[in-house]
Amino acid sequence: MTTTTTGRNLNNRFYQLTREPALMIGVIVIFALLALFILYPLVSAAKLSLAPEGKLTGDVYRQIFTHSQYLRAIRNSVTLGVIVATLATAIGFLFAFALTRARIGGRKFFQGMALLPIISPPFMFALSVILLFGRNGLITAKLLGIDMANIYGLKGLIIVQTISMFPIAYMTLSGILQGIDPDLETCAMNLGAKRGKAFLTVTLPLALPGIFASWLLVFVSSLTDFGNPIIIGGNFDVLSVQAYMEFTGMGNLPRGTALAILLLIPTVSVFFIQKYIMRKKSYITVTGKSSRRSTAQTGKGVTILLTFVCGIISAFVLLLYATIISGSFVKLWGINWHLTLDHFAYSWDVGRTTMKNTLFLAIISTPITAIFGMVIAYIVVRKNFPGKHLMEFLSMLSYAIPGTAVGIGYILAFNKAPFELSGTAFILITCYVFRNVPIGVEGGIAALKQISNEIEESSINLGATSALTFRKITLPLIRPAFFSGATFAFVRSMTAISAIIFLVSARWNHMTVLVLAQTEIMRLGVASVMSFALIVVIMVFIFIIMKLTGLGREQIFGTTK
Incomplete structure (x- = not known):
């Protein structure tokens, strides 16, 4: 039948x-x-x-899993991914909870800060962190007089990846929290539960599938990130950069390809797991979405704390952007602090054709x-x-x-x-x-x-x-x-x-590749100008789209108010 x-x-x-x-x-x-x-x-x-020589063999993978260098790269990638996914998901959840469940001030500002890293070049934050905390960093060398050259490696990667990837968690979790009927929490409190108890027994369990899905998304993003590790990774080898170096720098095409294929296994697996979890998310809204706004579900103390945490994160994001802008005008960061427009002139000479081509290809x-x-x-x-x-x-x-x-x-x-x-x-x-x-x-x-x-x-x-x-x-x-x-x-x-x-x-050529090349030869001022130019072009495009279509930022980025 x-x-x-x-x-x-x-x-x-x-x-x-x-x-x-x-x-x-x-x-x-x-x-x-x-x-x-x-x-x-x-x-x-x-x-x-x-089959590097036309005959099926597992020699390439056998070499990878018996060589300490590649095993270390795999271990480092997983370690970095777990740490970044945990921190970024926590920050994303705080922003999402503050904007959907608390009556905090400056909602539009904080929402903008939660979305701003999305439009940044992939290694802009790495460049900013170097300018702030590197050997000649503004904060470490100029203000504090200490050496933090070890910002390269795991420490620096955690900072830049967490800041650049927490919007992924925020965008997922804001929709999840908005979909949970606030009347469920109200009922719990009417039955005698405190706000904290209602959060732990109602809101958090219902949001757990979304939290786990967000964690997986950030984990994969960290695992596959290439721009930040190649700039600030230092001696902390990760799989994505190792694959690139084997393929291009060392000319070992089979081994570089095998490392890239190894990256594919966890990402595809996580993709299916995340899709399965999000397909089940409809189960979290049992009673349907409430007709009233899901705000004011926190006490005054928690609201102040959420505002403070969101404010600190937002201030750090703004500091990173301000550093890139400042680096565009400083003659030689950490050594010669005189203002100059030389970086703009050089960037125009070297990068205008590349910027034109990058914009042309993106528009097409x-x-x-x-x-x-x-x-x-x-x-x-x-x-x-x-x-x-x-x-x-x-x-x-x-x-x-x-x-x-x-x-x-x-x-x-x-x-x-x-x-x-x-x-x-x-x-x-x-x-x-x-x-x-x-x-x-x-x-x-x-x-x-x-x-x-x-x-x-x-x-x-x-x-x-x-x-x-x-x-x-x-x-x-x-x-x-x-x-x-x-x-x-x-x-x-x-x-x-x-x-x-x-x-x-x-x-x-592409503008990001040119920025990478300038960073590798330590022309940080020129790299800052080019990164800044990319951000301006992207923001102008988004502004034009919003004006031409009449759509708001929430609709453009698919987030909720």
């Missing part, structure tokens, strides 16, 4: 596909693109690591990414065809793939016939699109599930095609999700480093 029903459903899906030629062509094209630009690079990387890839993501989301949610779950999985898979593995995979896959694309603008745009499309897909799916499909069915019943219905009916209704996906795609394109560092060329 079950087999017969399954066969009938499969036949119905094929029948619907053949009834809509545009849908059938679209499904085939999307599957082909996902296979070519997501699966093919991964297969190429795995093939090189398992952003609408492609957003539209492609919305199309996939629409097809997956609204259409019934064979392989729809596989399409959703493949479109989201690139979110779980470390940038180092993506970059190495693209180099191996597209450096020879029949897809010889290395060194071109096309390969960079393609990398941006398929790295960032999961954001649009996830946002589009969430938005479409909130819209009744009867609206679209009415349009089709009146004679409109699926393509026309999508363009005229569906797309306007999911406008916030579309522009949110576009904004994130632009930001991630402008601040990319781990994947595209393998793909840039003399003709098509």
